[in-house]
Every structure is written in C-alpha cells, then in structure tokens.
Amino acid sequence: DHVVGDYLNPEQVLAFAKSCDVLTFEHELIPNSIIKVLEENGIAVRPNSSAFIYSQNKAEMRKVLQENNLPSPKWELYTGAKPTEISFPLIAKSISGGYDGRGVWVVGSESELAEILKIQPRLLLEEKLKFTTEIAVMVARSPHGQAATWPPTLTIQRDGICIQTITPAPDLSDTLKVSAQEIALKIADVIGLVGVMAVELFVVDDQLVVNELAARPHNSGHWSIEGSVTSQFEQHLRAILDLPLGDTSMRAEFAVMGNVLGGAKTDMYRPYLHLFARTPYLKVHQYRKEVRAGRKVGHVTAIGNNLTTLESEVSHAVNYMNGVVDE
Structure with missing residues (x-):
C-alpha cells in the first residue's frame, strides 16, 4: 500500500503515521514541529525530533558541536x-x-x-577554510547504542554538488581515517542518533573540521549498495527497528560512485542499454525523476581493485548518460 499526502500537513502526516510501527525520513524538509506532534501522539519517530534538528538547523548543529569540543570552523x-x-x-x-x-x-x-x-x-x-579535501563518514546507531561506521569517503564537488565519490578516501592517512570515524561515532552518541547519518568533513592542514550533518541515508553513502556487505539503506532499517547492525566491510578494495545530473538527454533508457553492453560490471541506478539541468537523476557505481580503471569507467558512464560523450 501507499499513501499520497502533503508532508507539510500535520493532520495528514499524523493520520498516515498511526498506521506505522516506526516512522523515518527521506529528507530534512519536514518541519520539526510536525515531528514533535507525532511524538506527542505516541508515534515512534526515528531519528527523533531532538536528534533530527541538527540536520535541519545549522545553528543548532554548530552549538552542539562546540559544546562537545568537536572540530568546527x-x-x-x-x-x-x-x-x-x-x-x-x-x-x-x-x-x-x-x-x-x-x-x-x-x-x-x-x-x-x-x-x-x-x-x-x-x-x-x-x-572560509583553506581545505584540501572533502570527505564524508556514514555512521549508524541503534536505540540501544550499538554503532558502526563505513570507511571514510572522498567526495568530489562541482558548484556545490557532489559529482563523484571514492571509498575508501585515497591519500587520506590512516590516522585521519580513524579520527574521522571516531568523530562520527561521537556525534551520533552525543545527539542520540537512531538510524544512519552522513558526517561531512573538511581536511584542513592535516586536521578534520566538521562541515555538515545529514541524519538520513545520504548520497555520499550510495556506493554501499554494491560496495559494502551492508548498504546504508539496510543499515538504516536495522537501526530504526533496533535490530543488530550489519557488517560494514567493503566487498572490494575500492568503490567509485558517480552522480548522473540532468543534462541534454531526457531519455535514460537507451543509455542503459549501451552502458550495460559496454561495461557489464557497472551498476546504474535511475531515480525516475523529471530531468532538469543539474538535478541528480541517478548514479553509477563500480567496485574493484584498480582505482584508475574504476574512475575512468564511472566518469565515462556519467558523461554518456549526461550527453557529454556519444559513444
């Protein structure tokens, strides 16, 4: 079954929520006041309003990070x-x-x-920080406090939009990898996270600085669908249902994910056929969204042990789907 309604309408959201055992979120745009209404009516909302506010309100996020001595600009x-x-x-x-x-x-x-x-x-x-690299760490936490992270991911940005991720982040020292995961685990514990969360960080002079939080499955974790034993989506469900968390080990040495942004092509079916035939090990995901310039409409993932080849094939696939190349 599915329900069509307005997520900004408290009555409609509450009516829907009463049929659910647990309620969770796809994005941060639902007002925190509506989440509180659900909680006041006995709905199990995960993450709850107290934790979710740090994804919705950057000022509240900065305050809680500062209060807990977590690295911030x-x-x-x-x-x-x-x-x-x-x-x-x-x-x-x-x-x-x-x-x-x-x-x-x-x-x-x-x-x-x-x-x-x-x-x-x-x-x-x-x-304005002079950072060298942007990374993200996906972290999951259950109601009973079991927590797990995935390896830090390099996120490559263009005009403020992530165009490619590489996991684990190459050229990031082992010390910083461990530190990034420790920061993510501490934030999850401090805010009482239930579910998965992306912790976005800058690398500045071999130090880490927290940029933003997103308490939901996140674009920087899409690689985990094929690249990890347990994807961020499965882990989110495990966490909000208070099931034991899954193994976050990687299935190969590297996972490269490229975002497909809306461009010249509106027909996404024919590019599928070409890419499937050209590079059979690629995994192509289409979100079935209306194609608009710059909008994320899908992603491509490849996993393996040769990073140079993976980057090349993912970049080609994204450019083909965007209409930048025609073969």
Whole structure:
C-alpha cells in the first residue's frame, strides 16, 4: 500500500503515521514541529525530533558541536551588525533548507552580505577554510547504542554538488581515517542518533573540521549498495527497528560512485542499454525523476581493485548518460 499526502500537513502526516510501527525520513524538509506532534501522539519517530534538528538547523548543529569540543570552523549568527569573529571573505549559509550548494554563499564584503540578508534574513556565518579535501563518514546507531561506521569517503564537488565519490578516501592517512570515524561515532552518541547519518568533513592542514550533518541515508553513502556487505539503506532499517547492525566491510578494495545530473538527454533508457553492453560490471541506478539541468537523476557505481580503471569507467558512464560523450 501507499499513501499520497502533503508532508507539510500535520493532520495528514499524523493520520498516515498511526498506521506505522516506526516512522523515518527521506529528507530534512519536514518541519520539526510536525515531528514533535507525532511524538506527542505516541508515534515512534526515528531519528527523533531532538536528534533530527541538527540536520535541519545549522545553528543548532554548530552549538552542539562546540559544546562537545568537536572540530568546527569559527562561526557566528548574523544579526545585521559587522561580523566580530570572522573576517572577509567568509561563508554565509541559510540556517535551514539549503542543499546541493543552494543556500550557501561566498561573501567578500559587508555590502555583499547585506544584499544576501534581503533574500535570506537568517544566516549562519562561517570562516572560509583553506581545505584540501572533502570527505564524508556514514555512521549508524541503534536505540540501544550499538554503532558502526563505513570507511571514510572522498567526495568530489562541482558548484556545490557532489559529482563523484571514492571509498575508501585515497591519500587520506590512516590516522585521519580513524579520527574521522571516531568523530562520527561521537556525534551520533552525543545527539542520540537512531538510524544512519552522513558526517561531512573538511581536511584542513592535516586536521578534520566538521562541515555538515545529514541524519538520513545520504548520497555520499550510495556506493554501499554494491560496495559494502551492508548498504546504508539496510543499515538504516536495522537501526530504526533496533535490530543488530550489519557488517560494514567493503566487498572490494575500492568503490567509485558517480552522480548522473540532468543534462541534454531526457531519455535514460537507451543509455542503459549501451552502458550495460559496454561495461557489464557497472551498476546504474535511475531515480525516475523529471530531468532538469543539474538535478541528480541517478548514479553509477563500480567496485574493484584498480582505482584508475574504476574512475575512468564511472566518469565515462556519467558523461554518456549526461550527453557529454556519444559513444
């Protein structure tokens, strides 16, 4: 069975939730106030409103990280006055609602900041870090506190959108890999996470800094469908149902995932046929979304032991599906 309704309508959401044993989320856009209504009516919501708020509200996220001595950039809330802790250029972020580069601005002056304030009255300001690498760690935690992580993933961005991931992150020292997983586990414990969460981090001068949190299955963990013994999706279900968590070991030395963004091609069926014939070990996922420029409409994954070959084949597949190459 399926139910069609408005996730912004508390009555419709509550009516649906009453037929469920456990309720969970696909994205962060459902108002936290609606989650609290569900909880007040005895619905098991996982992650709960107290944990989910840190994915929905960047200011609350920064506060809890700071209170628990977790690595963060300098930050402050923008009130319209001159920033006191951060110098220009800086990063301005919507406190809620931004994703895939939306709601994030690089700001070079007070006048630029004032213009952004006209369209987004609630801003979080952060120092502009000189990072060398962006990584993500997927972590899962059950109601009883069992937790597990996957290996850190390198995320390659273009215009604020992830275009490719490589797991485990190449050229990341063993020390930083362990540290990244420890940070993810600590955050999961501190906020009382139930389910899976992506912890996005910057590597700055051989140190880690937390960028953002996403308390749900995440694009940076899609590689795990083929690349891990237990995918992030299975693990999320295990966690919210309080089942023993699964093995997060990799099935091969490397897993490379490339995001397919909307481009010139609207027909995604014929590219399937070509790619299946050309590279049989590729796994192609289509989200059946309306194709729009820059929108994530699918992804391609390859696992194996030769990283150079995997990167080449995934990049070719993505470019073919996007219409950048025609063979």
